[in-house]
Amino acid sequence: MRERDLIIVGGGPAGLSAAKVALESGCSVTLIERANDLGGQLVKQTHKFFGSKSEYAKTRGIDIATILIHDLEPYQDRLEILTNATVVAMYPDYVLSVYSGHDYIKFKANAIIIATGASEKFLVFENNDIPGIYGAGAIQTLMNQYGIMPGRDVVMVGSGNIGLIVSYQLIQAGVNVKAVLEAADHIGGYLVHASKLVRLGVPILTNTTVKRAHGTTKLEKVDTIQLDNHWKEIEGSEETIECDALCISVGLSPLHQLLSMAGVEMIYINELGGMIPKKDEDYETSMPHVYACGDVTGIEEASSAMVEGKIAGLMAAASLGKPHPEFDSRKEEYFHQLTNLRQGPCGIKIRKGLEQAGEMI
Amino acid sequence: MIEYYLESGEEMRIEEHPILSFKKQNQLHFTFNGRPMIGIEGDTIAAALHDNGIMHYSNSLKSHRPRGFYCAIGNCGSCNMKVNGVENIKTCMTLLAEGMVVESELDEVTIDA
Ligand SMILES: Cc1cc2nc3c(=O)[nH]c(=O)nc-3n(C[C@H](O)[C@H](O)[C@H](O)COP(=O)(O)OP(=O)(O)OC[C@H]3O[C@@H](n4cnc5c(N)ncnc54)[C@H](O)[C@@H]3O)c2cc1C
Ligand code: FES
Numbered sequence: 496m497r498e499r500d501l502i503i504v505g506g507g508p509a510g511l512s513a514a515k516v517a518l519e520s521g522c523s524v525t526l527i528e529r530a531n532d533l534g535g536q537l538v539k540q541t542h543k544f545f546g547s548k549s550e551y552a553k554t555r556g557i558d559i560a561t562i563l564i565h566d567l568e569p570y571q572d573r574l575e576i577l578t579n580a581t582v583v584a585m586y587p588d589y590v591l592s593v594y595s596g597h598d599y600i601k602f603k604a605n606a607i608i609i610a611t612g613a614s615e616k617f618l619v620f621e622n623n624d625i626p627g628i629y630g631a632g633a634i635q636t637l638m639n640q641y642g643i644m645p646g647r648d649v650v651m652v653g654s655g656n657i658g659l660i661v662s663y664q665l666i667q668a669g670v671n672v673k674a675v676l677e678a679a680d681h682i683g684g685y686l687v688h689a690s691k692l693v694r695l696g697v698p699i700l701t702n703t704t705v706k707r708a709h710g711t712t713k714l715e716k717v718d719t720i721q722l723d724n725h726w727k728e729i730e731g732s733e734e735t736i737e738c739d740a741l742c743i744s745v746g747l748s749p750l751h752q753l754l755s756m757a758g759v760e761m762i763y764i765n766e767l768g769g770m771i772p773k774k775d776e777d778y779e780t781s782m783p784h785v786y787a788c789g790d791v792t793g794i795e796e797a798s799s800a801m802v803e804g805k806i807a808g809l810m811a812a813a814s815l816g817k818p819h820p821e822f823d824s825r826k827e828e829y830f831h832q833l834t835n836l837r838q839g840p841c842g843i844k845i846r847k848g849l850e851q852a853g854e855m856i
Numbered sequence: 857m858i859e860y861y862l863e864s865g866e867e868m869r870i871e872e873h874p875i876l877s878f879k880k881q882n883q884l885h886f887t888f889n890g891r892p893m894i895g896i897e898g899d900t901i902a903a904a905l906h907d908n909g910i911m912h913y914s915n916s917l918k919s920h921r922p923r924g925f926y927c928a929i930g931n932c933g934s935c936n937m938k939v940n941g942v943e944n945i946k947t948c949m950t951l952l953a954e955g956m957v958v959e960s961e962l963d964e965v966t967i968d969a
Contacts, residue, residue, distance in 0.1 A: 530929065531949070541875045555875070597942065624922075626911040626923060630926055630928070632927060632928065634928075637906065641898070642876070643899075644870055713911045713912070
């Protein structure tokens, strides 16, 4: 058993931000990440971010990841980073089981921050398991991290920001985007992203979804169908599009499994993507000294994940008897930033979800 | 001498990109179900297979239908294969190495309905 002060699970924007503030506070930190590189979802985002200036708006996601990792450099003596290491279990006695290099290693921590992010939702339709049907994140990973095209002709399902951005990135990579399908009667994401696609001649078909896929060992074509405003299929409206990849971008749900397994009190909130941990105003879950931040506490975006990470780092350090030298002013600043990020029409869904979860906004 | 599938190994690589640049790294040789293939240093096994035109990664446990990879970040398990004799390796998370022996498990792993 390896005993540690503070363990952070997940090296995305939330986990990296939490690490920085906890290190500034004087804690020793062990950061565990299952991927080969730190950065979480940021490492495949080539577009410039929206959000607030203090959270690097107008900077490309990949560059934000580099900044966050670089920020940890001064603390090498108190920071242990494990990559290629997956936390596969978390127990009520603060023991974590980590799978790394074909071995299971046990860790025990005084405090734990869970920042595991999210996984992609799936869609039900006929033959939805044919090879060639991928999540939007998978397509981004393949294309932007490894430089490999997912296919030649792609159909995108979902016109939220992720669907729109990934469609644009596909075109940048030289892939033909045949259409973007959207079941609702309007485009889900920002119009700036949608108009870029429309200018490039990509049809965005609202009131339309995928009905079935064709192919056996690989995707050959998909049938689309139109929906009325009650999401009922309109008979006779089927059309076929030939494609070798179908990209599913219909939202994310929190990777809550470790928290659920440890017995942390959970709550289902549709607006936030699914099961999330209940937490108090100090970001502590129902298990003392266990904190959660980022997409795992509800799907939002990188900017809020970073601020939540800072809050979790601040609070976890204080709970270990190492309050940050500027604890009070930092706390006020971070909560103020969060409130700002969640304002306006784009934050409606998030505010509604947080209200249901009984959290202050 | 083993003949490598050089041409197919370059098929899906992005040649030009307005933002990203992909450095030409060293080539790595591996086999998939006995077939010699070539990938590039820094590739995951799944990425290298995709570039070699392989899309069928596993079979579903119950109805044994072909599956490709789905998430590419280690969440779903649909890319599991036997690598150097070790079963159930997530090929989307494992970096390719010279001389790797990669085999699909297909119907070796099964849940009976
Ligand atoms: C296409 C796309 C475009 C986006 N555009 C924007 C944008 O413009 N602006 C914006 O603000 N946001 C944007 N986002 C959202 C943003 O990327 C996410 O909200 C943000 O990355 C969430 O941060 P996180 O740290 O909570 O999770 P993640 O970034 O998902 O990081 C979680 C990390 O935890 C690791 N992990 C998970 N489970 C384990 C385990 N058991 N053991 C060890 N490690 C584990 C994962 O490998 C991952 O590295 C976009 C997202 C996508 C997909
Ligand atoms: S594709 Fe999902 S785990 Fe590899």
